[in-house]
Amino acid sequence: MELMFKDGLLKGKRILVTGGGTGLGEVMAEAYAQLGAAVYICGRRASVLEETAKRIADATGSSVQGIACDIRVAEAVEDMVAQIWSDGGALTGLVNNAAGNFISRTKDLSPRGFNAIADIVFRGSFYVTLACGKRWIESGDKASVVSILTTWIWNGGPFTVPSAMSKAGLNIMTKSLATEWGPHGIRLNAIAPGPFPTKGAWERLSPQSASRGESGGNIPMGRVGDMPELANLAVFLMADGCDYLTGQTIAIDGAMHLASGGNFASLSKLSDADWERIRGEIRSANEKDKAQRAV
Ligand code: HXC
């Protein structure tokens, strides 16, 4: 990957990327490994993690380990983090990237549907942050946490309400803990990406090409994001040299949310039949992924 940083920038760093087996997590994991960090990736699909870890390790020569872990389960998170610490010492960085999402009219959601997203994003990200944070505080190690949010933390996420509520919670976690854990040398920042096309997101937010300008129509910069652009920002926040930067959420969206909201407001025009079709499409994507889960 073409990055803006010098080789070896992250030598000695040890970074966990949740949901690092696919999509944006995979891109960030590769960038960290390329710059010399030892990287851990987790997710629920062991085969996906194994394949990604091998691909990145082969491409970069760095240590990349996949650990199957469902971050919705606090005990499983504790086991994973203990395993990482005993593998080679404290992490220096954590990326809260794992997430679930699908578009739906809010009136069509069941409590289980809400929890399917909130348990991953809101609760799961907190469990991982807590398991790492208490160890850093205990040992006095400095660390950087980066959470991957969305721009709808600022203006709301119609048709993605469980995600918007959960990501907004992580935004305030970032600010709260930047203050509470600042005295321990622990920084927390967040990235709010605009559209960076990935299989996982696009399968579940399918009418996006029509509504959010996949081709760049309603993005002032006229295009969607390039993966190395996101990777550069994610590296910057993990590197030494920005130790005074904490508690910030940085949008990287070509000014989309400023110009046109950057959310799914335009889906108000969809009919009942459209929603029926969309739900079916999302369900079949979910079923395919589920079949690969070990946990
Ligand atoms: C309404 C739905 C639904 C839909 C699922 N549910 N899909 N409700 N509309 N389209 C409901 C189900 O009916 C069920 O409730 C409940 O949710 C749980 O469904 P499961 O299939 O059992 O869920 P689970 O196995 O826990 O899977 C979680 C998931 C799935 C979130 C639903 O999509 C997943 O694992 N996703 C991970 C990957 C992912 O989402 N990536 C995209 C991230 S993109 P009932 O009551 O019927 O039992 C992102 C932001 C991108 O976060 C921003 C772009 C700009």
Ligand code: NAP
């Ligand atoms: P993705 O490829 O579907 O990534 C989501 C990852 O999270 C998957 O690897 C998934 O792996 C993992 N995951 C889900 N539930 C988990 C659980 N319970 N425990 C552990 N891991 C879990 O989608 P993406 O587009 O790359 O999204 C990555 C992040 O970017 C998300 O936080 C998303 O909200 C954010 N984002 C993306 C965009 C975009 O345009 N793509 C825009 C804004 C924000 P398993 O299914 O194997 O568990």
